[in-house]
Amino acid sequence: MTVLIELRGLTVELPTPSGWIRPVDDVSFTLETGESLGLVGESGSGKSMLALALMGLLPPGARVRGEAWLAGANGAASSRVNLLALSERERMATRGRDIAMIFQEPMTALNPVMRVGAQIAEAIRAHCAGLTNAEVDRRVLAALERAAVPEPALRARQYPHQLSGGLRQRAMIAMALAAGSTSTAHSAPRLLIADEPTTALDVTVQKQILELLAQLRRDLGLTLLFITHDLGVVAQVADRIAVTYAGRIVEEGPALEVLARPCHPYTAGLLRASPQLVRHKLEPIPGNVPSLTALPSGCAFEPRCALRQPECTIAMPELRVAGPQHRARCILVEDILEEIAR
Amino acid sequence: MQTTSTMIAPLLEARNLRKTFPAPGGAFAMGARARVAAVDDVSLELAAGETLAIVGESGSGKTTLARMLLRLIEPDSGELRVEGRDFLAASGAGLRALRREMQMVFQDPFASLDPRMRVGTIVGEPLDIHEPRLGRLERRDRVTEILRAVGMGEDALTRYPHEFSGGQRQRIGIARALVLRPRLVVADEPVSALDVSVGAQILELLQNLQRDFSLTYLLISHSLPVVAQLATRIAVMQGGRIVETGAAEQILTAPTHPYTQSLIAAIPVLPVNIE
Numbered sequence: 209m210t211v212l213i214e215l216r217g218l219t220v221e222l223p224t225p226s227g228w229i230r231p232v233d234d235v236s237f238t239l240e241t242g243e244s245l246g247l248v249g250e251s252g253s254g255k256s257m258l259a260l261a262l263m264g265l266l267p268p269g270a271r272v273r274g275e276a277w278l279a280g281a282n283g284a285a286s287s288r289v290n291l292l293a294l295s296e297r298e299r300m301a302t303r304g305r306d307i308a309m310i311f312q313e314p315m316t317a318l319n320p321v322m323r324v325g326a327q328i329a330e331a332i333r334a335h336c337a338g339l340t341n342a343e344v345d346r347r348v349l350a351a352l353e354r355a356a357v358p359e360p361a362l363r364a365r366q367y368p369h370q371l372s373g374g375l376r377q378r379a380m381i382a383m384a385l386a387a388g389s390t391s392t393a394h395s396a397p398r399l400l401i402a403d404e405p406t407t408a409l410d411v412t413v414q415k416q417i418l419e420l421l422a423q424l425r426r427d428l429g430l431t432l433l434f435i436t437h438d439l440g441v442v443a444q445v446a447d448r449i450a451v452t453y454a455g456r457i458v459e460e461g462p463a464l465e466v467l468a469r470p471c472h473p474y475t476a477g478l479l480r481a482s483p484q485l486v487r488h489k490l491e492p493i494p495g496n497v498p499s500l501t502a503l504p505s506g507c508a509f510e511p512r513c514a515l516r517q518p519e520c521t522i523a524m525p526e527l528r529v530a531g532p533q534h535r536a537r538c539i540l541v542e543d544i545l546e547e548i549a550r
Numbered sequence: 551m552q553t554t555s556t557m558i559a560p561l562l563e564a565r566n567l568r569k570t571f572p573a574p575g576g577a578f579a580m581g582a583r584a585r586v587a588a589v590d591d592v593s594l595e596l597a598a599g600e601t602l603a604i605v606g607e608s609g610s611g612k613t614t615l616a617r618m619l620l621r622l623i624e625p626d627s628g629e630l631r632v633e634g635r636d637f638l639a640a641s642g643a644g645l646r647a648l649r650r651e652m653q654m655v656f657q658d659p660f661a662s663l664d665p666r667m668r669v670g671t672i673v674g675e676p677l678d679i680h681e682p683r684l685g686r687l688e689r690r691d692r693v694t695e696i697l698r699a700v701g702m703g704e705d706a707l708t709r710y711p712h713e714f715s716g717g718q719r720q721r722i723g724i725a726r727a728l729v730l731r732p733r734l735v736v737a738d739e740p741v742s743a744l745d746v747s748v749g750a751q752i753l754e755l756l757q758n759l760q761r762d763f764s765l766t767y768l769l770i771s772h773s774l775p776v777v778a779q780l781a782t783r784i785a786v787m788q789g790g791r792i793v794e795t796g797a798a799e800q801i802l803t804a805p806t807h808p809y810t811q812s813l814i815a816a817i818p819v820l821p822v823n824i825e
Contacts, residue, residue, distance in 0.1 A: 250745040250746065250747060251716075251745055373608075410607035410608055410772065411607070411772070411773075411774075411813060411816045411817055412607065412812055412813065412816045414816065414818075415815075415816040415818075418818075437745065437746065438818065439746075439820055440775075440817065440818030440819060440820050441818045443818060443819070443820055443821050444818045464821050467820060467821055468821060477747060478746055478747060479820065481746050481747045481749070481750035482746055482750075482775075482820065483749075483750070483753070483773070483775035483776045483778060483779050484775050484778065484819075484820065485774060485775055485778050485802055485814065485817060485819070486778065486802075487778050487779055487798075490750040490753055490754060490779055491750070492747060492748070492750035492751035492753075492754055493747035493748075493750070493751075494751075496715040496717060496718070496748060497715075497745055497747070497748070512747075
């Protein structure tokens with residue numbers, strides 16, 4: 209396996225009326241080619257801001273620190289680039305070609321007064337200048353077919369509002385994949401960032417979109433960064449998951465291991481608070497997700513944590529080893545592991 | 551043959567409710583346009599103390615049905631009875647008396663509270679309408695009491711909605727619905743705008759309030775896992791009709807209608823056993 213993208217100490221700061229906030233705070237992880245990482249968190253955990261930082265789409269005034277190394281197209285370490293240090297021109301070339309993103313609400317991400325096919329054609333032309341119109345049309349249809357859009361020729365002539373929510377999401381996936389990294393029609397961007405792509409969809413449509421993403425991963429070797437608040441969804445799509453809270457990764461590891469044996473009290477709490485088909489005693493996490501303008505001095509989860517210790521208020525704990533590829537940001541990791549083993 | 555218990559009229563009874571809207575066809579469509587049925591021939595009964603959940607995907611007609619049951623919109627045809635009394639024929643004081651027994655909790659605690667009103671005014675407003683002769687102190691006591699019941703302190707009275715988190719705002723919305731001590735509460739997607747950790751707090755609160763205030767719930771939701779936590783009975787809607795109805799346990803574990811089966815099969819399952 210080769211590393212496709214490596215984040216080191218990524219930090220994003222935004223100005224607000226009550227001072228600078230840090231929606232992404234010292235985030236590091238690596239994503240290997242073909243892997244699927246689920247970034248899980250509740251509102252305000254900074255997961256969307258992290259995606260926008262990688263895309264170079266942060267709001268004006270944002271400050272960003274750290275490194276985000278994307279491997280070169282040939283895989284050689286020497287040709288890798290730091291996404292955070294690109295010029296605007298290099299960034300525009302990278303977006304769509306190397307990294308593409310799909311959003312929660314395709315209706316706001318698509319242009320409402322432009323036919324679906326024309327929007328996909330625009331994405332293709334932006335990266336492959338000099339193609340004939342016939343070749344662009346062919347690639348538009350190929351892209352829609354790849355996203356399993358039925359009647360692609362008809363859909364290409366329609367406007368976004370004429371499509372159902374599920375079809376709009378498929379059209380956006382087609383557009384995201386259309387401008388892929390090499391110049392052949394069967395290429396795809398190397399990294400697809402999906403930000404809550406199924407949250408606005410009905411559960412039966414969500415299932416179809418998740419199946420489509422799984423199939424695209426198999427067929428195209430796509431690397432996926434999947435952002436969601438839904439632990440059930442992440443269990444379906446991710447090989448590994450990273451749980452975020454107040455801008456930081458608090459737990460990361462193989463998806464099934466983290467969900468079956470959570471080592472951070474927040475992950476465990478989220479699981480106990482998630483409604484399941486079987487009625488069980490829900491155990492809510494007390495309190496609220498903290499405001500980024502008023503974070504506690506120590507561990508950000510300490511005020512809501514049932515296991516809190518006096519030293520938790522002093523400093524944010526480091527990520528500690530909880531298994532071969534499993535880490536959790538809690539001083540009690542060893543105790544929790546012992547508890548699980550019993 | 552009717553036993554004594556079934557002789558008691560249900561709290562709410564709907565027979566063959568139907569509601570149509572003009573079919574989408576644009577403003578320039580010629581002639582009499584076709585109409586689509588948002589709710590088509592729906593009958594249901596709600597017994598005091600139970601929690602009936604109406605489950606369906608977008609466009610299934612569940613919200614239209616809920617609004618008709620509260621007579622927030624009028625059905626085209628059908629019958630609606632509250633404890634045997636004809637709800638659709640009621641007017642004036644009779645209608646107001648029935649209305650105060652039935653209150654609604656909304657999905658979006660950000661949109662459903664007037665941002666310019668203080669919490670004390672928001673929660674007390676139903677009292678101003680239905681009990682205008684209430685004294686100032688008594689009114690304040692009633693508001694404080696219901697706020698306490700939903701887990702909010704007296705200090706909330708003079709603050710504005712924007713000062714509260716989503717979960718706290720939903721508590722305020724619930725307090726406003728309960729201040730008249732209704733018997734029936736219709737909750738339309740009460741947790742779908744909230745974070746999971748906070749949504750669980752609201753579900754637990756709804757359970758406790760049902761016990762403490764002897765409430766009957768009609769829960770509208772797209773989420774079977776949410777419904778599973780509260781419902782005693784479930785009705786599954788598709789295309790304006792109830793396609794399957796039964797005890798919650800039976801619908802969740804042994805659904806018979808293909809649509810219910812597909813809904814359950816589509817739910818992403820956590821790879822853990824929660825005892």
